[in-house]
Amino acid sequence: MITKIDIPNFGLYKNYIWDKSIGREEIFGKLNIIYGRNYSGKTTLSRIFKCIEDQSLHKNYDTGSFNITLSGEAKLSSQDFNTDFIFRVYNSDFVRENLSWLHNEDGSIKPFTIIGAKNVELERKLEEIKQKLGSEDERQGLLFSIYEKEGELNEVASNHLKKHGDLETKLRSRANDRIKVTPYLFVPTKSKKTYSISDIKSEIESIKDNLSEFLLVEAESESLKSILGDKPLINIELLKEFRPNFSQHYESVEKIVSKSIKPSVAIRDLIEDNLLQEWVRQGIEKHKGIRETCAFCGANLSPAIWEKLDEHFSKESEDLRAEIIRTIGLLESAKTKLGEFVHLKKEEFYSSLHEEYDRVNQQWNSAMEGYRYSLDQLILGLNSRKDDIFKTIQLDNIEDHSESIFNVIKEFNKLIESNNDKSTSLELDQETARTSLRKYDIAQYLIDIEYENLIAEIKQEEEKVKRIDTFITPLKTEIEILLAEKDSLESQAKNESRGAELVNEHLSHFFGHNTLRLVAFDEEEGVRFKIQREGIDANNLSEGECSLISFCYFIAKIQDELEDEIKQNKLIIYIDDPMSSLDSNHIFFMFSLIEAVIARPEKYAQLFISTHNLDFLKYLRSLTRPRGKKNDIKHLLIERKSNDCTILRLAPTYLKNYVTEFNYLFEQIYTCSGAAENSISHDYQYNFGNNMRKFLEAYLFYKYPSHNITNDQRIRKYFNNDTVTVTLINRITNEYSHLKDNFDRSLVPLDIAEIRKISELVLNRIKSDDPDQFDALLESIGIQRTALANQGN
Incomplete structure (x- = not known):
C-alpha cells in the first residue's frame, strides 16, 4: 500500500x-x-x-x-x-x-449508455468507432472507403472475369468442336470416354512453356497419321546373318591370274599379238574337226598346221583357261545370289518403320553394289588373263565389302525385330502418335489465338485485383475489428441492466429514493438509459441528486x-x-x-x-x-x-474526536495566545483575522441568538462595552477579514504581540464568563485546564 x-x-x-x-x-x-x-x-x-x-x-x-x-x-x-x-x-x-x-443547459438530462463496467468513455469509444466506420451515404469513413474500393474491385474483377471467360470459351470450343470429334486427335476408350476443357487445360500446361517444340512439319504429321492407319502385320523371319568370303575369292583369282605357263613351240606372231592369238584360238574352236578349209581365206588346213597350232596352245594353257572360265562363273553366281539374299519389302513393315527401312535398304544397296563392284574387278582380272593366257597379271588391292554386308544384314534384323515388337505395342504407339498430333494441334491453336498475350492480359487484370484486394483486406480486417468491438461494446451496454439495478438498489436501500430510478430503453444503437422520477423523464436534477447518482454509479x-x-x-x-x-x-x-x-x-x-x-x-x-x-x-x-x-x-486531536469547525477555530485562536508553547507561524498570522471573525460570529450567536442585534452589538455586549477590547477586536475582524475596503491592510501582517494580546482577551473572557464551556473546548483540542493554569503562572 x-x-x-x-x-x-x-x-x-x-x-x-x-x-x-x-x-x-x-x-x-x-x-x-x-x-x-x-x-x-x-x-x-x-x-x-x-x-x-x-x-x-x-x-x-x-x-x-x-x-x-x-x-x-x-x-x-x-x-x-x-x-x-x-x-x-x-x-x-x-x-x-x-x-x-x-x-444540459436546458435543464434536461442526456440519456446514457453505460453503467457498471462502462461509462461515458465507452460512449466516446462507440462514437469514435462510428466516426471511423462512417457510412456510404455520408461518403466518409472506412465503410465509404471500402465501398469505393469494392466498386473498383468489382469493375476490375469483371474485366478479369470477362477475359478469363473469353479464353475459357475458346478452349472449350476447341476441345468440344475440334479435338473431341476428330479421330486422329481423340478416340474414346473405356478409361477415357470424352475430351473436355479440363483435358485441354492440362495439356496446355505441359506444352505452353515451349510451343515450338510440339509443332510438326507436314511430313511428320503425315507420318504420325499413317501410324494411326496401321493394321497388325505378320511377323517377319529374321535374315541369316553371314559374312561373304571375298578374301577367299580374291586369293583364288590372284592365284589364277598370276600362274605362269608357256607353249611347247611358241608362235612368235601370236605371242607378240594378244588379239591375234585370241583370234587364232577362237578359229581353232570353229574349224578343228569341223572344216578342212579356212572359212576366212579358203586355204586348206593341213595336218602340219594343226600340229603347229597344238604345239602353241598346250593342254596346260587350256586347263588354265577352263579354270578361269569356271571361276568367272562362280563370281557371277555370287553376284546373283547376293542380289537375291534380301527379299524384304517395305509394305511388310509398319509405316512408322518405313523411314528406317529406307535407310537400311539404302545401306544394303550401297554395300551390295560395292561388293559386286569388287567381284567385277576380280572377273575383269580373270578375263584379262583369259585373253592373254600366257601373260601373268598382278591384281590391284580391291576393297572388301564383306563386313559392310554383314553389318547391314544385322541392321535389317534389328528392324525386323522392331517391326515384330510393334505388333504388340501398336495400340500404345498409335495413342502416342495421336497425343503428338493433338499437342501439335493445340500448340498451333494457341499460337493462332495469341494465347501468351491473352494470358498476360488476364494476369495483368489479376494483379490489379490483387493490388486492390491487398488494400481492401486490411481495411476489411480493421472494419471487422471495429464492428466486433462495436458489437462487444453494445453487447456490454445490453448487459448493463445489472449495473443499472445496482444503482437503483443503492438509491433505494441507502437513500430511500424509490421514485428516482434508471430505466433502460432498447434502441437501434443498443441499450440506453434515462433517469426517471416516478415514471417520468427526470429534468432539472438537483445538485444533491446528481451527487447521489454519481456516487452510486461509481x-x-x-x-x-x-x-x-x-x-x-x-x-x-x-x-x-x-x-x-x-x-x-x-x-x-x-x-x-x-x-x-x-x-x-x-x-x-x-x-x-x-x-x-x-x-x-x-x-x-x-x-x-x-x-x-x-x-x-x-x-x-x-x-x-x-x-x-x-x-x-x-x-489535530479535536478534529479527529469532535470534528466541528467551531473546535477548529478555537484551536487556531488558542494557538495564537500566549498559552501555546510554540511560536506563532506566518500561516496563523495571515489567517488570524478571518478565523477570529468566524469564531466570534458562531460563539456569540449561540450566546445571543436574537436576530434583532448585529454582530458588532453582540461583541460590545459580550465584552461589557470595553472600548479598548471592542476596538481591537473590530479592527481585527473587519480590517483584516474583509479586505475589500482595507486592501492596504492586507499588505502589512498583524504584529505577533497584537495577535497574542487579542487572543488572550477573548480566551480570558470566555474562561471567566463560562468556565465549563472553556474547559470543554480545551479538552476538545487536547489541552488540560491544569496545563493552562500552570502556563499562566
Whole structure:
C-alpha cells in the first residue's frame, strides 16, 4: 500500500515533503480520512491518484511531479506508473468524464449508455468507432472507403472475369468442336470416354512453356497419321546373318591370274599379238574337226598346221583357261545370289518403320553394289588373263565389302525385330502418335489465338485485383475489428441492466429514493438509459441528486472488483468529497453506502476519503476500522497556506474526536495566545483575522441568538462595552477579514504581540464568563485546564 507521498510540483502543492510536514516515522494508514476546506487542495491530491489509475499525467498538470512510496520501499512517480495495485478514484473529474449526461443547459438530462463496467468513455469509444466506420451515404469513413474500393474491385474483377471467360470459351470450343470429334486427335476408350476443357487445360500446361517444340512439319504429321492407319502385320523371319568370303575369292583369282605357263613351240606372231592369238584360238574352236578349209581365206588346213597350232596352245594353257572360265562363273553366281539374299519389302513393315527401312535398304544397296563392284574387278582380272593366257597379271588391292554386308544384314534384323515388337505395342504407339498430333494441334491453336498475350492480359487484370484486394483486406480486417468491438461494446451496454439495478438498489436501500430510478430503453444503437422520477423523464436534477447518482454509479462501476477476492486485495480507493448540497439524511446514507459496501467487508487494500463537510467527517469517525490493525487509521488535514501553497499534515486531536469547525477555530485562536508553547507561524498570522471573525460570529450567536442585534452589538455586549477590547477586536475582524475596503491592510501582517494580546482577551473572557464551556473546548483540542493554569503562572 501507499506509505508516503512527496509532491515537488503539482497544482497547489509546491515542494511538499512528507517527512518534513508529517514526520519521518509516520505513514499513511490502511484507512485514511482527510479533511480540508473547499479549494484547499483535496481534489488536486486525488488527481495524483487518478494519474496512477489512468497511467498518464492529468491534462491540467502535464508538467507536474510527485513521488509515492509503497510498502517495501517500492516507488511510483509522475514518470513511472507501473504497479500491481489497482487504483480507483472518485472525484469531480470522474463525474465530469463518466456522467457528463447529468446536465444540459436546458435543464434536461442526456440519456446514457453505460453503467457498471462502462461509462461515458465507452460512449466516446462507440462514437469514435462510428466516426471511423462512417457510412456510404455520408461518403466518409472506412465503410465509404471500402465501398469505393469494392466498386473498383468489382469493375476490375469483371474485366478479369470477362477475359478469363473469353479464353475459357475458346478452349472449350476447341476441345468440344475440334479435338473431341476428330479421330486422329481423340478416340474414346473405356478409361477415357470424352475430351473436355479440363483435358485441354492440362495439356496446355505441359506444352505452353515451349510451343515450338510440339509443332510438326507436314511430313511428320503425315507420318504420325499413317501410324494411326496401321493394321497388325505378320511377323517377319529374321535374315541369316553371314559374312561373304571375298578374301577367299580374291586369293583364288590372284592365284589364277598370276600362274605362269608357256607353249611347247611358241608362235612368235601370236605371242607378240594378244588379239591375234585370241583370234587364232577362237578359229581353232570353229574349224578343228569341223572344216578342212579356212572359212576366212579358203586355204586348206593341213595336218602340219594343226600340229603347229597344238604345239602353241598346250593342254596346260587350256586347263588354265577352263579354270578361269569356271571361276568367272562362280563370281557371277555370287553376284546373283547376293542380289537375291534380301527379299524384304517395305509394305511388310509398319509405316512408322518405313523411314528406317529406307535407310537400311539404302545401306544394303550401297554395300551390295560395292561388293559386286569388287567381284567385277576380280572377273575383269580373270578375263584379262583369259585373253592373254600366257601373260601373268598382278591384281590391284580391291576393297572388301564383306563386313559392310554383314553389318547391314544385322541392321535389317534389328528392324525386323522392331517391326515384330510393334505388333504388340501398336495400340500404345498409335495413342502416342495421336497425343503428338493433338499437342501439335493445340500448340498451333494457341499460337493462332495469341494465347501468351491473352494470358498476360488476364494476369495483368489479376494483379490489379490483387493490388486492390491487398488494400481492401486490411481495411476489411480493421472494419471487422471495429464492428466486433462495436458489437462487444453494445453487447456490454445490453448487459448493463445489472449495473443499472445496482444503482437503483443503492438509491433505494441507502437513500430511500424509490421514485428516482434508471430505466433502460432498447434502441437501434443498443441499450440506453434515462433517469426517471416516478415514471417520468427526470429534468432539472438537483445538485444533491446528481451527487447521489454519481456516487452510486461509481460504486456500481467497481462492483466486480469489490467482489473479486484477488482484485479487492489490490484495490486502492480514493473517494474525494462525495458530498454536494446533501441534507443530513443523505449525508448519513452516503456514509452507510461506503460502510456497507467497502469498509465493513474491508474490500480494499487501502482506502482514502477526503471531505470538506464536517457532518460527513463526524460519520467517517464511525467507519469500521481495518481488522487486525487497531491503529491503522490516519486522520489528515489539508491546509492552504498564506503563500498559496497547500500542505498535508496530521489532523489535530479535536478534529479527529469532535470534528466541528467551531473546535477548529478555537484551536487556531488558542494557538495564537500566549498559552501555546510554540511560536506563532506566518500561516496563523495571515489567517488570524478571518478565523477570529468566524469564531466570534458562531460563539456569540449561540450566546445571543436574537436576530434583532448585529454582530458588532453582540461583541460590545459580550465584552461589557470595553472600548479598548471592542476596538481591537473590530479592527481585527473587519480590517483584516474583509479586505475589500482595507486592501492596504492586507499588505502589512498583524504584529505577533497584537495577535497574542487579542487572543488572550477573548480566551480570558470566555474562561471567566463560562468556565465549563472553556474547559470543554480545551479538552476538545487536547489541552488540560491544569496545563493552562500552570502556563499562566
